[in-house]
Amino acid sequence: MSFMNEVLEKNIPIWDECITTPFVQEMKAGTLPFECFKEYMIQDSIYLKHYARVYGKEIYHAKTLRDIQLYYSVLSFVTDTESAVRLRYLEQFDMTDDDIESIAPLPENQRYIDFLLETAERGDEKEMLMAVLPCMMSYSYIFRRLAEDPKSKESRYWDFIEDYADERYAESCREWSRFTDGKCETLSDTEKEKLSHIFKKASLLELDFWKMPYRR
Template sequence: MLFTDHLFEGSKDIWGNYLNHPFIKEIGNGSLDKEKFKKYLIQDYLYLKEYTKVYCMGVIKSDTIKNINMFYEGANGILNDETANHISYLKGFKENILEVENYQYHKTNESYTSYMKSISMTGDFKEIIAVILPCTWSYSYIGRYLKENYSEFENNNFYKSWIDTYSSEEYTKFINEWIDFTNEVCKDLSEKEKQKLISIFRKASIYELDFWDMAYDGSELSYV
């Protein structure tokens, strides 16, 4: 059993909730309120900025060129590829991208990104992998599920570009490389190390579900 299989098995109850979440289902059939989606995009754009910093800590804590390059390429992909779809949608909503960077983080977003950054500061590069993997992997998991199960809504779906991004061959290749990388560097873990990484992965997976809850609530920031 590969280590990533252990990670998935330890959080599959949470991941099942992603696919049944109303935000995800309504993206799939195109019925999601666009204002909710805009607020989600803003928070996710801010999230990606902090998420990239965690990858950069992976660069710092890696001790081989191969590992350094893996985290570097991951950060580069977020900044130059994943954010492109966010920017396209946000411009369609008449949002000024430079101003979006100065918007306030929702408390759920702040809590999640603070957790990831704390792991990146106190943990080793394997712990960084465990905390960043749920985001990228689950988006691929969700994107491919929507592509396969909501194709009847595809042509007139406002969210088609979002679905296409996370179900694309390029994104699938990206996450498969990370899954292979994770299995390679985590193949000789002690039981204590394995359980710690599984715990980090599960907590980050729970935060992902919290993020979808925040997105579907669609409320304004709960503090100033």
């Protein structure tokens, strides 16, 4: 089993717990209060700005053109594709990205942002990868699971679910898994364990993010 397959296998239980949170279940059912979704979308917009900064740091530290192109592809996805989804909803809230700039992160979001930026500050390419990948990969896993239920298509949030359940998005996640395996294949068991711990920490922070709207 590859290193990344082992890491993913260890973190699936955390992602399954994400699926059981009231927020995700109500989003699938279409019963999630719009104000609750609004708070999530605002906080996610704040988070994505810093998430993109980490990929910018990855580009800075990349040693090959191929790596730069890969990191830039995700950066473009975050700033263009994901932003388009967010902006559609922000428009419904009569908000823009400029409005988001004046809103403070909630504590759970701030802890996640701090973790990402502290990891990026160390400048280790593989550590940064392990910090950012759980966001992308868990979303693919979670939303594909939601989309398996035919009733999810009746949810008022189906367009949001559908975007992350997309097969192209899943293939991109698989590509990143293979890329990360290549980066880590010569590492010692101790180094791999450290990276695995970073991935798990990020997955737990993802879980806290899904719980966040119900902790207010």
